Amino acid sequence: DVKVTQSSRYLVKRTGEKVFLECVQDMDHENMFWYRQDPGLGLRLIYFSYDVKMKEKGDIPEGYSVSREKKERFSLILESASTNQTSMYLCASITSAGGPSNEQFFGPGTRLTVL
Amino acid sequence: SQQGEEDPQALSIQEGENATMNCSYKTSINNLQWYRQNSGRGLVHLILIRSNEREKHSGRLRVTLDTSKKSSSLLITASRAADTASYFCATSKAAGNKLTFGGGTRVLVKP
Numbered sequence: 001d002v003k004v005t006q007s008s009r010y011l012v013k014r015t016g017e018k019v020f021l022e023c024v025q026d027m028d029h030e031n032m033f034w035y036r037q038d039p040g041l042g043l044r045l046i047y048f049s050y051d052v053k054m055k056e057k058g059d060i061p062e063g064y065s066v067s068r069e070k071k072e073r074f075s076l077i078l079e080s081a082s083t084n085q086t087s088m089y090l091c092a093s094i095t096s097a098g099g100p101s102n103e104q105f106f107g108p109g110t111r112l113t114v115l
Numbered sequence: 116s117q118q119g120e121e122d123p124q125a126l127s128i129q130e131g132e133n134a135t136m137n138c139s140y141k142t143s144i145n146n147l148q149w150y151r152q153n154s155g156r157g158l159v160h161l162i163l164i165r166s167n168e169r170e171k172h173s174g175r176l177r178v179t180l181d182t183s184k185k186s187s188s189l190l191i192t193a194s195r196a197a198d199t200a201s202y203f204c205a206t207s208k209a210a211g212n213k214l215t216f217g218g219g220t221r222v223l224v225k226p
Contacts, residue, residue, distance in 0.1 A: 004157075031212075033213060033214075035216075040124070040218055041218060042121075042203060042216040042217050042218040042219050043158075043203065043205075043214075043216040044216075045213055045214075045215070048213050058213065059215075088155075090157060090158065092158075102146055102148065102163050102207060102210050103148070103160035103163070104158075104160065104214060105160075106150075106157035106158040106159070107157050108156055108157045109155070109156065109157050111155070
């Protein structure tokens with residue numbers, strides 16, 4: 001059973017704190033993605049990575065950074081959390097070839113609240 | 116930027132009825148996919164349609180794609196209470212590539 005796991009389901013942090021969101025996949029996928037989801041806006045891509053130590057900005061990278069030191073792990077970092085980063089964060093992975101269904105596999109999400 | 120826009124934003128139907136939702140997008144694509152999200156959970160892939168396909172079926176799901184109008188529709192036939200969820204379309208420009216999601220349609224199926 002394929003799995004994408006995220007380190008926390010719920011997280012509460014204070015403004016200015018450094019926040020780490022971890023994502024691990026066990027499918028040997030090359031490509032990994034971080035999205036945030038807000039009501040009415042769907043999912044918006046923050047950063048993605050097509051290989052270890054590789055990263056590319058998505059549509060809304062401001063205020064975020066990422067780290068991909070190992071193939072199975074992709075971390076999202078909020079250097080100094082702000083209230084407008086309160087959101088649901090979703091991690092996903094896919095093989096570089098896309099697979100027969102080109103399906104991205106999603107983790108369960110982390111609901112982050114910044115006070 | 117949001118590639119896909121979905122319509123309607125919300126839909127309420129009785130069990131057994133069909134549910135139809137639409138998605139429009141702006142640029143050329145390799146494929147379009149539909150995902151389902153149950154409340155507060157991750158997304159689950161439902162079906163993919165490639166740019167050279169016009170219609171695809173999977174169980175009670177039927178997807179159409181009109182590349183000339185840059186639009187797609189998802190039909191769920193004979194809906195069940197368990198179909199209550201949010202449905203998102205997502206477009207991709209290449210296999211394995213990043214997805215661009217629409218805003219989603221919230222579907223409520225009343226028993």
